[in-house]
Amino acid sequence: MTTVTPVQAGVSLEALLAAKERRAARQADWLAHYQQPVISLTLVTPGEIKDSLRYRNTMGVALQMCDQLLWENRWQVLDRQVLWLPTGPEALWCVAHQAAEMKAHCAELEQTHPLGRLWDLDVICPHNGHVGRVSLGANLRRCLICDEPAHACSRSRNHPVEQVTARVEKMIDDWFARD
8 A cells, every 4th residue: 555645734843853863864874884975955945834746846856956966077976865755855865076065066056046045955974074055165045035144034033934935935936937
């Protein structure tokens, strides 16, 4: 019997935290097993809904762009995993290449693609941990509403979640309606 994950179901904070822990464990397993950097992709999905047709389509574009980036640079992909979860889609790549250079390309993708601000591409080095944007001289992520640092706005809840969700949905709808 096949179970289909329901779309548009609300997700609890406990479920999100558990998913984050499982993702971190998968990342750690891959880092230990392969001894090579890992790229981890999740989406920026404000509010309780983490799995919707919009978000699945957005993840599809992100997967395509990441696979293209890896292929264009001829970086050796040792493993790839995509999970379609109620807590939101996730993807991992293990790549035999220098972590800082991969992070620079991932940060550029996040900044230049019209949907890139909705993608959270982390690069984790087996020796030095997470490679941050600041360590590469890149700017911090900006808020989707006011363009201040996103982390500060999120923490202080500067904007109603409905406003942020509406902005995310508009970005997605604009991308898919562009033709």
